[in-house]
Structures are given as C-alpha cells and as structure tokens.
Amino acid sequence: MEITTSKEQGKVPVTVLHVKGNIDSTSYEQFQRRAEQAIKSGAKNLVIDLRDVPYMSSAGLRALNAIYNQLREGEDPNMVTKGVSAGTYKSPHLKLLAPSKRVMETLKMSGFDMFLDIQSNLQEAVASF
Amino acid sequence: MSGIVSRARRIFEGSLEQLEPIRNFIIQTTNDLGCDDRDAFALELAADEAAANAFHHSYQDKPGRVEIELWREEDALLVQMSYGGTSFDPARVREPDLNAPLEQRDAGGLGLYFMRQLMDHVEFKFDKVKGNVVTMRRTLGRGD
Numbered sequence: 001m002e003i004t005t006s007k008e009q010g011k012v013p014v015t016v017l018h019v020k021g022n023i024d025s026t027s028y029e030q031f032q033r034r035a036e037q038a039i040k041s042g043a044k045n046l047v048i049d050l051r052d053v054p055y056m057s058s059a060g061l062r063a064l065n066a067i068y069n070q071l072r073e074g075e076d077p078n079m080v081t082k083g084v085s086a087g088t089y090k091s092p093h094l095k096l097l098a099p100s101k102r103v104m105e106t107l108k109m110s111g112f113d114m115f116l117d118i119q120s121n122l123q124e125a126v127a128s129f
Numbered sequence: 130m131s132g133i134v135s136r137a138r139r140i141f142e143g144s145l146e147q148l149e150p151i152r153n154f155i156i157q158t159t160n161d162l163g164c165d166d167r168d169a170f171a172l173e174l175a176a177d178e179a180a181a182n183a184f185h186h187s188y189q190d191k192p193g194r195v196e197i198e199l200w201r202e203e204d205a206l207l208v209q210m211s212y213g214g215t216s217f218d219p220a221r222v223r224e225p226d227l228n229a230p231l232e233q234r235d236a237g238g239l240g241l242y243f244m245r246q247l248m249d250h251v252e253f254k255f256d257k258v259k260g261n262v263v264t265m266r267r268t269l270g271r272g273d
Binding site for chain 1: 145146148149152170173174177178181184185225227228230231232234239240242243246
C-alpha cells in the first residue's frame with residue numbers, strides 16, 4: 001500500500017490522504033497510523049482519496065471508525081446525537097472520495113455511508129468542508 | 130455426488146500476508162465456476178473475513194495453515210475453510226449495532242456480520258482432526 005498526503009485550501013485547510021492499494025487486515029494499521037500522524041500534525045479536516053483502493057474489508061472500516069473518532073474533538077455531542085437521530089448527521093471533518101463499487105458495498109453494508117459524506121470529485125470534496 | 134459441478138482446493142501457509150493470495154484464489158475459482166461479479170465479490174469478502182479471523186484469532190498472528198475448498202452445487206456456491214489453533218466461538222462475538230453512531234460502536238464484529246450478510250448460511254464447527262471448520266453457502270444470483 002502507498003499513501004501520499006497533500007494539502008488543499010478550501011474555506012478551511014484540508015488534508016487529503018491518497019491511498020493506493022487494498023485496505024485489509026494486513027494494511028489497515030499503516031493506513032490508520034498515517035491518518036493519525038496527519039491529525040497529530042494539526043489536520044482537522046481529512047479527505048480519504050479512495051480512487052485507487054480496489055478493495056476494503058472490515059479492517060479498513062475499523063480504521064475509518066478510529067480516524068472518525070479522533071476527528072470528533074470539539075464537536076458538540078448534543079448536536080451529533082440530534083443529527084444522528086434525525087438521520088441528517090455526517091462527519092464535518094472526515095469525507096471519502098470516490099470509493100469503487102466494491103468499496104461502496106462494504107460502506108453500505110456496515111452503515112458507514114450514513115455518517116460519512118461521500119464525494120466524487122476532489123475539488124468539490126475540498127470545497128464541502 | 131449428484132449436483133456437484135466442480136471443486137477447487139488449496140492450502141495456504143503463513144499469516145495475514147496470505148489474505149491477498151486467498152482472495153486471488155477465490156476470484157479465479159469463482160470465475161472458473163461461472164459466477165457473476167456480485168457472487169464473486171460476496172465470496173471474496175466473506176472468505177477474506179473468515180481467513181483474517183483464522184490467522185488473527187485462532188493462530189494469534191503466528192504462522193498457521195488454512196485449507197480452503199470451494200465448490201458449486203446446482204444453484205449455490207460453497208466455501209469451506211479448515212484451520213488449527215484455538216477454537217473460535219462465534220457466540221462470543223457481539224453483533225454490531227449498525228444504527229449506532231460510529232463513536233459508540235465496538236471495534237470488532239463487522240467481519241462476522243459481513244460473512245452472515247453475504248452468505249445464506251454460515252456454520253462453525255470444531256473437529257478434533259481438522260480443527261476449526263467454517264462452511265459458508267451462498268445461493269447464486271441472489272442479486273445483493
């Protein structure tokens with residue numbers, strides 16, 4: 001797996017993690033660590049570029065879950081609870097870019113698509129924060 | 130042996146690095162057996178989750194041996210995975226609450242959930258000779 005990072009400027013600064021390769025039980029820790037390093041370095045808004053990720057297992061979802069939790073700092077928990085109950089909540093800090101059909105299957109099956117905004121275009125993803 | 134069209138069997142030795150060769154074996158075999166993309170993906174993901182479970186939980190990330198057998202019966206595809214190590218009790222894995230917010234979710238349980246969602250039938254047995262035996266069945270052309 002190869003991961004590169006780029007920084008984009010929209011209304012706010014956005015860090016993009018470009019992932020290349022499958023995210024499974026052998027690679028998810030590397031993916032998670034890289035995202036955690038970006039967060040520790042000050043990234044508050046992350047796009048995970050999935051254009052070159054052909055496959056993701058539940059291990060990849062565990063990593064996304066951990067990244068999502070780390071980016072929640074500062075959010076009003078009451079607003080999150082209300083949004084979740086209303087079915088309108090999506091993470092304002094973590095977004096996914098262009099998952100493949102197969103990766104989308106795992107996101108849907110696990111219900112992660114309810115909490116994560118999925119964008120199809122990098123510029124629009126950056127502008128959406 | 131009526132109804133059995135074809136079968137393939139392979140042994141994988143090692144640890145989690147075997148997941149990719151296992152997925153490739155499943156993709157190749159499902160292709161040879163004439164399955165559509167949806168059924169092939171279901172088998173690939175379910176087998177990957179089962180094998181990750183074997184290497185991680187039963188072999189505790191130490192090298193081990195996983196035997197996989199795949200065959201087709203009239204309207205269904207079956208995959209059987211046999212491996213040693215500690216016995217796996219699926220009853221001890223809590224079912225994930227998919228409606229819970231992500232921050233309230235458990236880290237585990239999704240792999241087993243995927244296996245059960247993608248397959249019509251998932252059975253775990255512990256045999257004194259074979260060790261853990263996981264058998265999964267999927268009706269072909271389910272469309273989901």
